[in-house]
Amino acid sequence: MPQPVARAQDLLVGYGGAPVCAPVTFTLHPGRALALVGANGSGKSTVLRAVIGLLEPAGGTLTVLGRPVDERTVEFRSAVSSVLDDDAYFPSLSVAEHLYLVARGHGVLDAWDRVDELLDEFGLADHARSLPVSLSSGQRRRLLLAAGFARPRSLLVLDEPEQRLDRRMLSALADRLVAEKAAGGAVLMASHDPELVRAVADRALHLDDHANELLSAADAAERIARIPS
């Protein structure tokens, strides 16, 4: 069994020392996907922020690639790709230039070729020269997702990637994530979408205030479907 990409043991996350959910325990190996599911406010995004180093754990242990999380290291930033809901862009950079910045910044040699491929794949080819401010919220979401794939990675962290995506794009994203696993990458995602969880995740962790529960992807999808919208 290869060494896990991410491992949490009794991890406590929260703000100002107050945990937002019960202690979290999981292990994520290369080529596998783990979904974090649960009601709004159950702590999914908070756990993800801890995993990518934007939040200091309040307790327990959390390692990524065998080391305690430290996003300041070059190696961590080389290996962990994250797509949160950061709706912030350089006002003067076009869509294509944003993607190029990420690809080239990670040392991708033929970066413009990769950018063109991603623009096609995420339906942004017609907006390559547009400034992000002129895009719809769904298009900006696709730009963020494309940026997550524009760079090398071992762990892909996604916070509700289904947000503002239509069914066709969501299906394409699911295929992309399955391919990610096949290539040896690990995926950690928070999601409210039962179809995406069922298609991509191997396991799911249901977060709750009192106790967290490790579920199969099918069980998690069923549980999500039962949550009233």
Added chain:
Amino acid sequence: MTDELPHGGPAVLPGDVGDLPEARSIRRFTAAAGRARAGASLSSLLGDVYYAVISAAIGAAVAVGVAGQVRASLPPPPAVPPATSLSLPTLVAVALLAGAGVLVSLAGRLGPVGTGGAESAWWLVLPVDRRGLLRPAARRLPIVGAVAGGAVVALLDGGLLGDSGQRTLLAAAAGVVVAALLVLLATVVQSAGVSRRRVALAGDALLGVSAVLAVVLALGGAHLAQLPVAPWPLLVVGVLLVAALVWLVDGRLDRMPARSLRESGSVATQAMGAVVSLDSRELGRALTAGSARPVRRWVSRFHGVRGAASALVAADVAQLRRSPRHLVQLVVAALIPWLATVVPQLANVPGVLVAVLVAGGIASSAAAEGARAGEMNPILDRMLPLAAKTVRRLRMAVPGVAMLAWALLAFAALGRWAGDVGTWLVLAALGAPVWAAATVRAAYRPGPNWSKPLVSTPFGALPTGVTTVVSRGPDLVVLCLLPTWIALILRHVTPTFLLLQVVGSAIAFAVGSSIATGTLMDRLFEASGGAPGTPGSKPAAAGR
């Protein structure tokens, strides 16, 4: 920070991967794209530089001229100063210490190093050397602080105190060095992982200490004849220290965690937007919210709450009590009029009048956090079963009590200066509602309206739509406290002034309770069947 991880390289590659680029090339790529789309020609750039230089020169000339005028109008210091008094140079020295506290507090609240939203999202995730990305951001605040520190010291020493050119040069150089040192020290502390709140608290504490020091020095009769200046060798040591701190900070930039940089950048962006749009409320929110403790150690039980009205007041009390910056601000503001009366050269009508106006403004802005929160989130005013006007009146309760306490302290000093403490305290109590009404009126003012015509002035174009909005609140202080101002000018309180102040306070209370947001001119225009009010105004925020 380039320790090898046991896993080797990334598992998934989007293509061939080579060496990582220099951080500088990332910055240059971003800047070049921005320049390409800005459409700015060399001539427009030169025009902008020319305009900035001329504006700065005019501003400096005006400031120096005002300081010189003030100095010329000051009476000479007495040959034998009173036992309880401060010389003007001593007061300036204490004020500079307070300024250092403000600088540290600001540095803590603004970072000092931070990255804006775009930089956080698109730069900080790159595996390039973070130092190369952060260098410009790390230099910005120390340079701004140093320039501001040098300018303020030069203005006070050369302009107000009329020191010789060489002494002023030395003092200004010391101001530059000390300001840079303070901001750089705050940066080192930030890189060590200390929270911004602690640095801000240290600055607030220094501000409080300077107020206490002023009192102690005045009671002890401290009389510096000149502002103390550092000798050249000490300045050289200071410059070397600055250089050492710059080097230390540069080496620690890659240890700045992204979460700290994001938070600081967010606050700085919000504060900068507030400054550009001349919105002091937004500036206060930016500087306060970012450094507040995220979780409280204890939960207020609100035992005194008996209904909707008391709930609203209790919430305002809790807001004020939990903001150390505002409490320090109130204490410092209460001491300012007293200090003016114990500095022989300032203990005259203009000096005391200016001191009361400045101190009143500082104190009242500290007491209206609840009203400002209600203006930003109108839902807060609508949550309770209270009429809009009632909400507005209740919002005056906490500022009213705070300003009553401030006025009693401040006017006791005025009474001592004028030789009749009792009636001045009565006048203070009668005028306190005006301060409360003014601060609530200012808190609920609409946003600046930039679409109104500009008026040409010797200092440049004046946006009338902004000045009419910014003057909401101060207008009440000027007009409804007229009996107080006249009494102060005459150094004498008569029963007529007390009666007129009651009337002024009643008017201020009525105006402060108003939920109309347009100006008087707008409402007259609407009443005459004209177009609706200012685009910047919005419907009344509160009420059923």
